[in-house]
Amino acid sequence: MNGQKQDNRAWLGVLPVLLIVAFSAVIPLMTVVNYSVQDILDINTRLFVGFEWYRETLGDTRLQDALGRQLLFSSLVILIEIPLGILIALALPREGRVLSFLLILFAVPLLIPWNVVGTIWQIFARGDIGLLGASLEFLGISFNYASHPLHAWITLLAMDVWHWTSLVVLLAFAGLSSIAPAYYQAAELDDASRWQIFRFIEFPRLKGVLTIAVLLRLMDSLMIYTEPFVLTGGGPGNSTTFLSQYLATKAIGQFDLGPAAAFSVIYFLLVLLLCWIFYTAVVKDKGTDQ
Amino acid sequence: MAAITLDQVSFNYPGTTEPVLKNLCLHIEDGTTHALLGASGAGKTTLLNMLSGLLSPSSGALRFGDKNVSTIGARERNVALVFQFPVLYETKSVLDNLMFPLLNRGWVMKEARGRAIEVAEELELADVLHLRPAGLSLYQKQLAAIAKSLVRTDVDLVLLDEPLTAVEPAMKWRLRQRLASFQVEHGLTMIYVTHDQTEALTFASQVSLLSEGRILQTGTPEDIYNHPIDRFVGDFIGSPGMRFIPSARLHSDQPPLGLLFAEPPERDAGTLMGIRAEWLTPQRSADGIWELVSKRLVGTDGGQEKSLLGFRNGDFELLAEGLGNWCKGDRANLRVQRYALLPAEPQTAITS
Numbered sequence: 001m002n003g004q005k006q007d008n009r010a011w012l013g014v015l016p017v018l019l020i021v022a023f024s025a026v027i028p029l030m031t032v033v034n035y036s037v038q039d040i041l042d043i044n045t046r047l048f049v050g051f052e053w054y055r056e057t058l059g060d061t062r063l064q065d066a067l068g069r070q071l072l073f074s075s076l077v078i079l080i081e082i083p084l085g086i087l088i089a090l091a092l093p094r095e096g097r098v099l100s101f102l103l104i105l106f107a108v109p110l111l112i113p114w115n116v117v118g119t120i121w122q123i124f125a126r127g128d129i130g131l132l133g134a135s136l137e138f139l140g141i142s143f144n145y146a147s148h149p150l151h152a153w154i155t156l157l158a159m160d161v162w163h164w165t166s167l168v169v170l171l172a173f174a175g176l177s178s179i180a181p182a183y184y185q186a187a188e189l190d191d192a193s194r195w196q197i198f199r200f201i202e203f204p205r206l207k208g209v210l211t212i213a214v215l216l217r218l219m220d221s222l223m224i225y226t227e228p229f230v231l232t233g234g235g236p237g238n239s240t241t242f243l244s245q246y247l248a249t250k251a252i253g254q255f256d257l258g259p260a261a262a263f264s265v266i267y268f269l270l271v272l273l274l275c276w277i278f279y280t281a282v283v284k285d286k287g288t289d290q
Numbered sequence: 291m292a293a294i295t296l297d298q299v300s301f302n303y304p305g306t307t308e309p310v311l312k313n314l315c316l317h318i319e320d321g322t323t324h325a326l327l328g329a330s331g332a333g334k335t336t337l338l339n340m341l342s343g344l345l346s347p348s349s350g351a352l353r354f355g356d357k358n359v360s361t362i363g364a365r366e367r368n369v370a371l372v373f374q375f376p377v378l379y380e381t382k383s384v385l386d387n388l389m390f391p392l393l394n395r396g397w398v399m400k401e402a403r404g405r406a407i408e409v410a411e412e413l414e415l416a417d418v419l420h421l422r423p424a425g426l427s428l429y430q431k432q433l434a435a436i437a438k439s440l441v442r443t444d445v446d447l448v449l450l451d452e453p454l455t456a457v458e459p460a461m462k463w464r465l466r467q468r469l470a471s472f473q474v475e476h477g478l479t480m481i482y483v484t485h486d487q488t489e490a491l492t493f494a495s496q497v498s499l500l501s502e503g504r505i506l507q508t509g510t511p512e513d514i515y516n517h518p519i520d521r522f523v524g525d526f527i528g529s530p531g532m533r534f535i536p537s538a539r540l541h542s543d544q545p546p547l548g549l550l551f552a553e554p555p556e557r558d559a560g561t562l563m564g565i566r567a568e569w570l571t572p573q574r575s576a577d578g579i580w581e582l583v584s585k586r587l588v589g590t591d592g593g594q595e596k597s598l599l600g601f602r603n604g605d606f607e608l609l610a611e612g613l614g615n616w617c618k619g620d621r622a623n624l625r626v627q628r629y630a631l632l633p634a635e636p637q638t639a640i641t642s
Contacts, residue, residue, distance in 0.1 A: 185344065186377045188364045190391040190438075200379040200390075 029268070035261035053262035063263065065238065066246040067270075073242060074221040077160050078214060084161065085168025085213065086206065089176055090198070092169075103173070106166040114163075118230025121159040125231075145232060149239035152232045156240055159227055164220070168213045175209040176202060211282045215275060222271050243267055291479045292355035292446040294318040294341075299350035301336060309348070310336045312503045318496070320355075321477035323470075325490035328500030329526075334483050335451075337500070341481060342449055343367035354446040370439035371449045375456040376431035378423040384410070384434050385419040388441050395442070406441055412475075413437050413468055429461040436469060440478075448473075450482045454489060466493060487527055491515065499523055520636050524564045530598070532564040533608045536634065548579025548603060550625045564630040567598055570610035571625045578621035579603055585616055 036054070039047040057063060088106075093099045109117070125145055127133040136143040145155040179201060187197045225244035228234065234241035234249075241249075247267060251260035294317070301311040311333050318324045328334050339345045340352065343364035352360045359367060378387050388406035393399070410416050413433055423431055432453065439448060453469070454462045470493065473480055484490050490497050491511040498508040507519040518524035524532035537555045540547060540563075550573070555563055572580070584600035594613045601608050601624060610624055 180375075180377075182373045182375070182377050185342070185364070185371065186373065188344075189342070189367075189369065189371055191365055191394040192390075193394075196394075200381060204379075204381045 032261045032264050035257055036265050038258055040257050049258065053258045054266070057259055057262045057266060062238070063243075063246060066241055066243050069240070070222060070242045073156070073224070074218060076157055077164070077221045078217050080157065080161055081165045081168050081217060082210065082214060085165050086172050086210075088165070088169045089172035090202070092173055094177070103170070106169050109163050109166050112163075114226040115230050117159065117163050118227040121155060121162075121227070122231050125155045125158075147236055149236055152236060152240050156228055156231060159231065160221070160224070163227070164217060167216065171209040171213045172206055175206040179205050207282075211279075215278060218278060219271060219275055222274065291320055291477060292357075293320040294324075294447060294479060294481070295351075295353040297351045297353065299340070299347045299352060301340060301345065301348045310503050311340070311347075313350070314505055316498060316505060316508065318479065318481065320479055322496060323473055323478075323480040323482060323494045325482045325484060325494035325497045326500055327484060327487055327490040327497055329485055331502075332500040333503040334485070334500055336503075338449060338451055338481075338483050341447065342369050342371050368442075368444055368446045369449060370442060370445045370447070372436050372439045372451065372453045374452045376423065376428070376435040378431065378435055378438065380423055383420050383422055384415060384426070384437075387423070387434060387438050388419075391438065391442055395444075405443070409437050409441050412472060413440075429457050429465065432457050433465060433468065436465075440472065440476075446479065448478050448480045450480060452484050452486070452489075453482075454486075469493075487529070491527075499526065501526075517630055518564065518632060520632055521562060521564070521634075522636060524630065524632060528566055530567060530609055532566055532630070533606075534562045534564050534632075535606055535608075537561045537563050537631065546579065547606075548623045550623055552627075555629065555631055560634055562632045562634050564632050565608060565626060567609040567611050569626065569628045570608060571627065572599060572601065572610045572612045572616075572622040573625055574620065574622050576621060578623045580608070580622050580624055582616055582618055582620040582622065583607070585618060 037048060037050060039049045039052075041047070092102060112120070124130045125133045125143070127137050127142075127144055133143050133145075143151055145151040183201050184197065187201060192200070223244055224242060225248070228240050228242060229245060229248075232240045234245045244267075247260060247263050250256050250263060296314045296316040299311060299314045300309050302309040314337070326334055326337060336345065340347060343359070343362060343366075347360050350360075351358050354368070378384075379390065382390065385403070385406055388410060389397075389399075389402045392402035392405060397405070407416070407419070410419055413436065415430070415434055415437055418426055418430055418434070423434065426434065436453065450469075454465055457465055466489070472478070482490065482493055491514070495510065496508060497511055497514050499506045499514065501522065507514055507523050509517075514523065514527055518527060518532065521532075521534060524534070535547070535549075540549070540554060555561070572582075580601035580603045582599055583602045586598045587595060588598050588611070589596045591613055595615070597612055597616060599610050599612045599616055601610060601622065608624060
């Protein structure tokens with residue numbers, strides 16, 4: 001091979017991907033950026049307003065509230081689902097028919113369309129006819145997610161945990177399966193405690209898949225829309241209105257395209273920033289591990 | 291350290307009737323190295339798991355010294371185990387890895403540290419004590435894993451499960467030397483499980499050959515090599531294995547065999563004569579009875595090429611090491627320098 005002679009034909013191979021990404025992501029995003037700096041009165045009348053919409057959006061207290069709720073929701077979801085998923089994965093048998101059955105069972109929530117998940121929980125948690133709500137009522141606990149903000153939050157969190165913990169379980173189980181039995185044998189001969197086995201053998205091996213799991217849950221939970229929309233519609237009041245729902249209200253409900261576009265860009269940058277912070281923190285940590 | 295005794299030990303996995311280990315009897319002297327040699331499926335791993343305490347014998351007794359340990363679990367068994375590949379705690383430094391089993395057993399920090407450094411220095415690991423396993427070569431990793439298994443002073447037995455398999459070929463010899471000198475210096479009782487006969491025959495003072503859950507023969511490496519107990523052992527040990535001719539054939543009325551002896555075996559219908567390639571010298575002769583049918587170059591000796599030669603005479607085929615320029619179709623007689631006499635019938639029932 002002659003190192004000097006360049007063969008540029010390889011770019012042709014990358015071209016389809018570039019085109020797809022351009023059409024599916026770059027061009028729509030740029031359209032939004034374009035909207036965000038204009039005041040659109042009608043299709044023909046547009047005014048350039050610079051960063052006005054951004055200033056307005058950032059000063060919007062309802063948006064700040066929604067952002068606060070969003071961050072709280074994402075943190076709670078990750079704090080519950082990651083440890084719970086690891087615990088369930090640790091408790092699973094390592095082989096056999098029971099395992100296959102359980103893995104299929106765990107995969108089921110992941111396969112259900114999101115609006116159906118919302119509907120299932122909407123009915124499940126109802127105080128009059130829902131299995132969960134009615135059971136709580138029967139036990140003397142008054143439970144009404146439609147009128148009580150805390151109940152709405154509990155229902156939403158329970159729904160998300162039910163929906164997504166399986167993902168963490170499956171990822172963690174894959175990580176655990178890659179550990180050779182010899183490591184457990186050695187730990188037994190070293191008289192290691194169960195906690196030491198987790199701390200020094202299992203957790204280091206799980207780090208990689210857990211990074212993926214946290215990243216996926218972080219991104220998904222930050223963008224959650226369908227399930228709360230179906231379950232609570234953002235209420236009672238605004239108590240479960242997250243960023244995406246507030247955005248939809250602005251863009252479609254009030255048809256404020258300019259502010260909604262500015263909001264979208266900020267929202268996008270926020271998700272990107274949080275994921276980047278998390279990812280670089282983990283990668284840096286891995287770097288010092290060596 | 292302790293002497294190890296297997297007294298009529300059998301094992302079958304729950305729910306199966308066919309035992310994996312059948313009536314094993316074995317005594318290993320305190321402070322010696324014993325190799326368990328066998329092909330895969332011979333029961334080596336099961337026996338190893340039983341010695342380490344992961345499995346308990348279905349019947350019979352396993353004794354460390356005078357103590358019956360048959361039902362004592364792995365944690366209390368006082369056994370160290372070296373695996374086929376380096377098993378270390380990835381997030382701990384080599385020093386912390388070495389100290390881990392000691393601290394878990396109630397050693398004081400300072401003493402554990404001293405002991406870990408002492409073992410590391412003996413195994414030439416002192417320079418990498420502060421590194422994590424990821425920063426080590428494969429050889430160093432396995433050396434560290436071996437050090438971790440040797441760090442405890444209260445173990446009765448060190449088990450080695452093909453510890454050289456994962457190491458680069460060039461380093462195998464070095465690792466074996468380190469291990470051997472450590473064993474001698476500290477008088478360790480070691481059991482070395484392997485399918486590699488070169489490792490077994492060069493490392494251990496005693497070798498047991500395992501096949502289908504039985505011990506076929508136990509002896510010194512020389513014993514097993516020169517005096518195999520039956521045809522299976524003779525064929526299994528050595529590369530290539532022994533070739534056999536019924537002793538009775540030498541004295542029958544059939545045409546001469548073309549084998550030249552200083553001292554021929556006696557006529558005995560019940561024995562086989564086992565011959566190894568290096569025990570035969572071919573003598574070229576135009577009217578020789580053996581015909582050269584195969585040839586494989588194995589090296590040079592005094593400037594001449596040295597080959598492994600396959601000679602055929604009717605139904606018999608023998609291998610001989612020959613010097614010089616041999617060609618297929620050459621004829622020769624074979625001089626037998628030494629031979630082993632074995633029973634014609636398999637002796638695998640000896641242990642039961």
